[in-house]
Amino acid sequence: MLEFREKVSLKPYNTFGVDVITQKFIAIDSIDTLKKAITLSKKMPFRILGGGSNVLFTENFDGATFLMNNKGIIISNEDDHHVLVEVQAGENWHEFVVWCIKNNYGGVENLSLIPGSVGAAPIQNIGAYGVELKSIFYSCQALNVIDLSLKKFNAQECNFGYRTSAFKTDLKGKFIITSVCFQLKKVPHEIKISYGALKVHLKDKLPSIQNVAQAVIDIRQSKLPDPKKIGNGGSFFKNPLVSNSLLKRIQKLYPEIPNYPNSDNQVKIPAGWLIESLGFKGTRDGDAGVHKDQALVLVNYGSAKGSEIVALAKKIQSAVNQKFQIQLEIEVNIL
Ligand SMILES: Cc1cc2nc3c(=O)[nH]c(=O)nc-3n(C[C@H](O)[C@H](O)[C@H](O)COP(=O)(O)OP(=O)(O)OC[C@H]3O[C@@H](n4cnc5c(N)ncnc54)[C@H](O)[C@@H]3O)c2cc1C
Structure with a gap:
């Protein structure tokens, strides 16, 4: 019972x-x-x-x-180059990454130290340091909440995008992910260190998966506030994609605005830069605040209510919209 x-x-x-x-x-x-x-x-x-x-x-x-809280990691298939690993949804994401590194399975090292569970990782297609979950995703099993049947989803059916998937859009609330199957590489394999900070951190070190994982851990620990010390949900907003024509208009006033090409007609702008340029970094309204070093991270200094953090987020969205004509989209799920 x-x-x-x-x-x-x-x-x-x-x-x-x-x-x-x-x-x-x-x-x-x-x-x-x-x-x-x-x-x-x-x-x-x-x-x-x-x-x-x-x-x-x-x-x-x-x-x-x-x-x-369902647990378990099993190897379901392997050949000379790859291994398929099936992981239950309740496993801790970073503990799974550590397990992969220990076993020399590559592909997941750039995603070290992201908080949360394995089951939630496909929901927003977690990503960091130039790698997204979709690059190692093989399939997932999910329970239909209406008829309680189990269904397998392949990568195409998950419709992964930047911090999004079918589970965050069309299938939202309809399925519960019970396990995820990853396709990992047996070393030696291609290691992704093109991301600026990672390249600098590794310097002359051998780019092994162990060194990449450790570099990511070091960078994250030096940059991001630890939720055990100060309440936060990581990046609160997505980095906005804007048209080239809007970028050109903004550049007339702010030539220094950072931007990264995304597709033919769009560029990605760091939301943190937009927020920082408006002077929000380090500010607070009661116990709701913007982190002193990371403008993209909203924090709870103690007893902030969720509604107070949302009110601060709305204030930021409105200021960014007014100044840059960019609508910031919230990444965190507001419940
Ligand atoms: C300090 C910090 C740093 C972060 N850095 C990153 C980063 O670098 N990159 C990144 O992408 N994210 C990052 N995040 C965000 C977060 O870690 C990820 O989104 C993570 O995947 C959330 O997992 P969770 O188990 O905590 O999900 P939860 O917060 O528990 O849930 C998130 C949503 O998914 C739903 N959900 C959870 N599990 C399931 C399931 N099994 N089936 C169906 N729905 C489910 C929930 O209902 C909810 O809507 C960071 C967060 C913090 C606090």
Whole structure:
């Protein structure tokens, strides 16, 4: 018999450290438990939670929260060059990366130290230091929340994009990812160190997957605020894609604006630069603030409510829009 905990604070389960109450709460350790939990929750809404590193709670939840906690890593296939690894959704992402590095399986090293669970990684196609999840994704298994059937999705069906996938758009709320299968390379393989900071950090070191992973860990620890010390959800906004013609108009006033070519007619602009140029870096409204070193990271200095962080985000969006005619899109899931 499944036991739901009643009226549980979600403060320990989200990296912003926002204190909201969920009516019911259960840790999910298997597909069977997940199916039973959905059946028992038929009359109330439910939500899926992994590591809580990409959510911002703005109110108490009159429903059930399912914490994905199913574990297991198995090699399902291998040849001389590749290995297919099937990982349960509740595994911690970085622990999985460490497992790969230890076993000399390459492809995932640039994604070291990203917080959260394996099951949530495809949702926004996590990415860092020039690599996205889609480059190592083979398939995932997901449970249909209506008829409780299991379906396998290949990369094409996931429709991955920049910080997005079908699970964040068309299929949102319809499937729960129960496991993810990755295709990794047995070394030696091509290592991606074109990303500026990574190249500099590695200097003369051999670009092995171990050294790349360690460089990424060092850079991240020196740059990003640790959620255990100060509540945050990583990058709060996506880096906007703008047309070349808009860029040219902005460059007349701000010739120094950084930009990276994305496609024929579009460039990517660092959202952090836009926010910093408006003087928001290091500012705070009560306990909601913009990090002192990273303008892209909104933080909870202690007891900020989710709604206060959202209000600050809206203020930033409106200021950026007014000055640059760019609409910043929020990356974090506001709940
Ligand atoms: C300090 C910091 C640094 C970060 N750096 C990066 C970075 O470099 N690159 C990057 O891409 N992201 C980054 N993030 C964002 C975050 O780590 C990722 O988005 C991560 O994949 C979220 O995983 P999670 O388990 O915490 O998801 P959660 O926050 O628990 O959930 C996120 C969303 O996915 C849904 N969800 C979770 N699990 C499942 C599942 N199994 N099935 C269906 N839906 C599910 C939830 O309902 C929610 O809508 C960072 C966050 C922090 C706090």
